[in-house]
Amino acid sequence: MTVLPALQAELASATNQLLATAASLSDADLAAPSLLPGWTRGHVLTHLARNADSYINLLTWAKTGARTPQYPSYEARSAEIDATAGRPAARLLADAEDGAARFAAAVRDLPAHAWSAQVEGMRPPPHPAWYVLVRRLREVGVHHVDLAAGYGPADWPEPFVRRELHDLRRTWSPEHSTVSEIVLMDRAPEGGETAEVWPGLGHGPAVTGTPRDMLAWLTGRSGGQGVSLLPAGQSHAPGPGGVGLPEPPPWLSMPAPADLPATPPKDYP
Numbered sequence: 001m002t003v004l005p006a007l008q009a010e011l012a013s014a015t016n017q018l019l020a021t022a023a024s025l026s027d028a029d030l031a032a033p034s035l036l037p038g039w040t041r042g043h044v045l046t047h048l049a050r051n052a053d054s055y056i057n058l059l060t061w062a063k064t065g066a067r068t069p070q071y072p073s074y075e076a077r078s079a080e081i082d083a084t085a086g087r088p089a090a091r092l093l094a095d096a097e098d099g100a101a102r103f104a105a106a107v108r109d110l111p112a113h114a115w116s117a118q119v120e121g122m123r124p125p126p127h128p129a130w131y132v133l134v135r136r137l138r139e140v141g142v143h144h145v146d147l148a149a150g151y152g153p154a155d156w157p158e159p160f161v162r163r164e165l166h167d168l169r170r171t172w173s174p175e176h177s178t179v180s181e182i183v184l185m186d187r188a189p190e191g192g193e194t195a196e197v198w199p200g201l202g203h204g205p206a207v208t209g210t211p212r213d214m215l216a217w218l219t220g221r222s223g224g225q226g227v228s229l230l231p232a233g234q235s236h237a238p239g240p241g242g243v244g245l246p247e248p249p250p251w252l253s254m255p256a257p258a259d260l261p262a263t264p265p266k267d268y269p
Contacts (some may be wrong), residue, residue: 002264004115008107012120012138012157015100021149022096022126027089035146035221042085044146045092050080051139052099054121055132058091059106062117062129070121101134116262119142127256135255138164145221154176166269168218172219173253177202178246182210183230204246219251251254 213226
């Protein structure tokens with residue numbers, strides 16, 4: 001047994017939630033701004049449809065061995081999204097549903113050996129094909145929040161939060177960091193709190209918060225609510241957070257960790 005069935009089940013649930021949100025939006029709703037500067041909700045939904053196509057390209061590469069770029073170029077990706085984001089809600093929804101269905105079919109049809117094939121997105125490093133599922137989950141989970149339609153970081157499943165923080169740390173760029181240390185405070189099963197410390201991240205203050213609040217801030221999907229500066233020698237800073245925080249460091253300097261196992265692991269992370 002590998003992590004593939006769990007990732008597929010998590011992705012199916014996340015996709016169904018996303019499509020349910022999309023189905024509730026009118027033409028006017030989709031023409032309104034999203035949380036992403038310069039993009040409407042229609043842009044976000046169109047991006048998610050084209051992102052599904054792009055990951056089908058990577059799975060095709062894994063299946064056939066023929067290099068199949070994720071997108072022709074950044075410019076072509078942006079131009080296609082801009083050209084089609086203003087369609088009526090029914091067409092945007094149908095496009096998102098179709099892309100999700102075709103991606104799910106490509107996942108089901110991929111031979112077992114192909115999950116270990118190396119593919120590469122728009123940026124290095126190359127990664128095994130099984131990690132495409134993680135990347136698609138990231139797109140669906142984060143951009144669902146960007147729709148600003150009732151789904152927020154509080155709705156992210158725990159496995160999603162844990163996995164994204166794990167990969168964020170493994171792809172951290174110290175030279176671009178705005179913080180020196182992160183302290184993740186969480187409740188222990190037996191009561192009380194546990195602290196996971198990320199030292200040596202670069203220059204800047206230390207910050208603390210729960211894993212969920214920290215991920216929302218680091219991905220730019222919150223203003224830092226629940227994240228606080230951590231004074232030297234203090235293990236936890238109470239309060240609502242968000243006050244005096246620096247700009248969050250760039251999220252995901254690489255689209256995948258550089259040293260992923262080629263064979264789908266039993267668990268991830």
